[in-house]
Amino acid sequence: MTREFRAPRFLAALPAPVRWLAVPLALTCTIVVLVGNWGAPEKVDAPTPAPRAAAYCRALDAALPQDLIGHPRKDPEPASPYTAAWASSPRIVLRCGVPHPEGLVDEKQKEISPTINDVTWWPEPLKDGGYRLTATQRAVFVEVTVPGGALANPLDAAAALSDAVRATIP
Structure with missing residues (x-):
């Protein structure tokens, strides 16, 4: 018995090339966002000396x-x-x-x-x-x-x- 993969309805309405690229594109965007935040400067509370x-x-x-x-x-x-x-x-x-x-x-x-x-x-x-x-x-x-x-x-x-x-x- 083989099961056939069925795409969710919102993906099924898209042309095949777009469906094929949807998941890799989503993963790539997630990685770009995460890597972009790694370089953000660390916030440090500055003391207020006399x-x-x-x-x-x-x-x-x-x-x-x-x-x-x-x-x-x-x-x-x-x-x-x-x-x-x-x-x-x-x-x-x-x-x-x-x-x-x-x-x-x-x-x-x-x-x-x-x-x-x-x-x-x-x-x-x-x-x-x-x-x-x-x-x-x-x-x-x-x-x-x-x-x-x-x-x-x-x-x-x-x-x-x-x-x-x-x-x-x-």
């Missing part, structure tokens, strides 16, 4: 590298001197002037945080296997989010950014 902190953050923004461990800088939308990102997949995002990290509650925790090039970083693990690293013991908190899979070692981002943080934020 005026003195904002001056430090603007200085840091000017000192940040255009390339972070082989990933070119591609800032998030909307553009802000308080945010920066590097185009890796997933993206590494820096935010300057963030509030005190919730998980950092006592001085002992600050003491066990890694110090790289005279900048102390408070690491917080993320659910995706990445880390949020916050520069502490500075006039302004600087947060760097390194999603899982962005780098082999999340502290590499902190090492690459520590000189700029040390030079611009006391």
Whole structure:
């Protein structure tokens, strides 16, 4: 027993060449839409630091590298001197002037945080296997989010950014 394929009524009314191309055309359009959205800039909430902190953050923004461990800088939308990102997949995002990290509650925790090039970083693990690293013991908190899979070692981002943080934020 062989069953004969019957096209739905709306397709049956179309000429044969159009019917044959309908499904491949629909799939192609879907793929184009999905791929087109992959390149859309990631939106990042920019902090609103106090005026003195904002001056430090603007200085840091000017000192940040255009390339972070082989990933070119591609800032998030909307553009802000308080945010920066590097185009890796997933993206590494820096935010300057963030509030005190919730998980950092006592001085002992600050003491066990890694110090790289005279900048102390408070690491917080993320659910995706990445880390949020916050520069502490500075006039302004600087947060760097390194999603899982962005780098082999999340502290590499902190090492690459520590000189700029040390030079611009006391």
